[in-house]
Amino acid sequence: MTDTGTVSDPARLGARAARDAIRAGRLAPGELLEACLSRIAARDDTVRAWHFLDPALPRAAVSGLAAGVLEGLPVGVKDITATADMPTACGSPIYRGHVPGRDAACVAALRAAGGLVMGKTATTEFAAYTPTETRNPHDPAHTPGGSSSGSAAAVADFQVPLATGTQTAGSVIRPASFCGVVGLKPTFGTVDYAGTHGFAASLDTLGVFARSAGDAALFAGAMAGWEALTDPAPEAPRRVRIIRAPHWGQVSAESEALVETAARLFADHGVTVTDTPLPAAFEDLLAAQELIQIYEGRRALAWERHTHGDKLSEGLRGHFDRVAAVPFTEYRAARQAQALWQQRIDGMMAPGEVWLTAAAPGEAPEGLGATGDPVFSRVWTLLHVPCIALPMGRGPKGLPIGIQLIGPRWRDPDLIAAALWFEERRGA
């Protein structure tokens, strides 16, 4: 592709490249849409990333796009997030065919920024544990991860350049790693959750999938109204700390090796890299996150439990039953640990410091019966810090493996700058 030429395969363009081509008049939003629709038509039987997609809807919307930084880019919206013109089934038979009367706040924001809603991407049941039918585009015998299964797979498979995700445990970072794309979970509360079906209010975080850190930042920034994310510049972090916790025992050799490769790359370019262990208390935070997730999920889904309990998966009911007798004070203790360590971690991370760890234990597990283990994301979700998964390499099965960079709360632009800097040095 040259500056003056036409675009040969628009669906392959990253979000900012497509945006630039649209701005330069080399690509029309309608062409990009059709290229993505063609890709979906060719691949949907294999990947199954969409819970709802009616080409007539984006085709109708493309002529009435708002002017904005997203310039008509097609986006996938995770199917727990309300759309006024499409059903939102939350991965549950309880909401099958349910069309909410409104767009969620993030959908209205992305439309106002010129984004084009392509359709609704497959999610696990209420963005929790029970898998959906989406397959890993790199090998359909493997899970794409979850809960944002369809969003990660659709972006990885060039079906859309951008998609929304949500993370309550590891639902953005893990599927990004498994599918070989970038997953960004900004600081908790950066993108408004109104109109997105909640599971655990003190953990639920809106995030995004893209094929580069800059593309992810563009999209998150557009939804959040965070100007500094829209066109960030690369900048080296001041320091990188390798994090081999919590539950580092579950990491695979290949995932650990890629973390070390990334650390060397930082060091080779003059960044100070440390490898200081975290306080042991971080191991306990894992249990706090799990308790909060299930305790709050059980409360948030009170109506679904009482009115449609038979339509909840056995797995989810089992999780809820496990916490039914947990006293409130135990939940409170977990919330207090969360608050304490949110405050402490702010002091443990200098401005411009980045923590480097695994995004997932290793490659995507085989089969579609489970979405893999969120163990390397739970604590960061609990602590509300921004995280980004970046593709780093491949494992023994040839499937992608990512690394994870973590920054201090509300310092998302610094984290993005470091990710951009890293991407440039890592190579394509």
Next chain:
Amino acid sequence: MTDTGTVSDPARLGARAARDAIRAGRLAPGELLEACLSRIAARDDTVRAWHFLDPALPRAAVSGLAAGVLEGLPVGVKDITATADMPTACGSPIYRGHVPGRDAACVAALRAAGGLVMGKTATTEFAAYTPTETRNPHDPAHTPGGSSSGSAAAVADFQVPLATGTQTAGSVIRPASFCGVVGLKPTFGTVDYAGTHGFAASLDTLGVFARSAGDAALFAGAMAGWEALTDPAPEAPRRVRIIRAPHWGQVSAESEALVETAARLFADHGVTVTDTPLPAAFEDLLAAQELIQIYEGRRALAWERHTHGDKLSEGLRGHFDRVAAVPFTEYRAARQAQALWQQRIDGMMAPGEVWLTAAAPGEAPEGLGATGDPVFSRVWTLLHVPCIALPMGRGPKGLPIGIQLIGPRWRDPDLIAAALWFEERRGA
């Protein structure tokens, strides 16, 4: 009323008294319901507390009550909270007649605890600034306060013993004070917000109205699953600190005098009372709360703004316009101040300590064009600490004035115990 007699006017009973009468077989839930319906029929033209009430619905539900601590007590549900069988209009023409497909989590929880949904209580537009038509039951020429206008008025007027409210600035504490009832805003997150229309996600707090502190605690505990709130015992606070900030200059002489009367009552019964000024930074927190409220409200209502902007009140649009150009970093600074002072206030309050301040500047203002000033609640909502408004006296117009007690985060049972202890000594 004696232990063996019948109940002469069930609508006048407080929640626990009615519950006890029901448990003792002296009152049937259906009788209580009819007594409340009669009261509503007699008073609704004057008070106008309900945005939706169809007697056929609670009459049908009373025969299928769940077994639980609420024992069939009729409750009002603020009309920003979803009910599967009743419309939820959010005080806005945008949602007129809108029937959500589900109960909110708190509604499902209260029904599961044996509560009976009477109807939907009037709210200001999206629980924000623009008043509704509800009148103060003590003098219909005066506002009942807001945003939980109908809930406060209905409980004060003996139309229901309990009602839900929400507070983003001062929407529980202020109307409770104006209407002469108890308003409880528990620690942020105690009652799940899922299914309640959000305005400012880092401030929005579910609360309750009742006619005594114990009744309020029963109701909040039932919705939260917090066992210690269901049947709390009175206990003196270890220390009381009089708080004459932030913006204490706006307090009326009568409201300040009632705070001092309450302080003397604590001191007369042996409680240490201090009057140490707060750090000056608390004054700045007021601006942080206001910015977060409007900034987040503008984002949360993105769909309503973009799709139905003409149906938003001029006042609300004006508020949103004011923050449209505010950079994200300014919002971030307010969130960081919130986090910092949440952590600091925890250290400023010993366990068992209660802060005592005004619940509102004074009596309810005349007229229905505004709901009064939430100035004495904004900072406590920002800091997520539990607050309770207790009726304390009357002002020069003969209208009620309350005081406000504040406790440390997650220490709600201690705060309730102190409120119960205070109520016993204050007299009826």
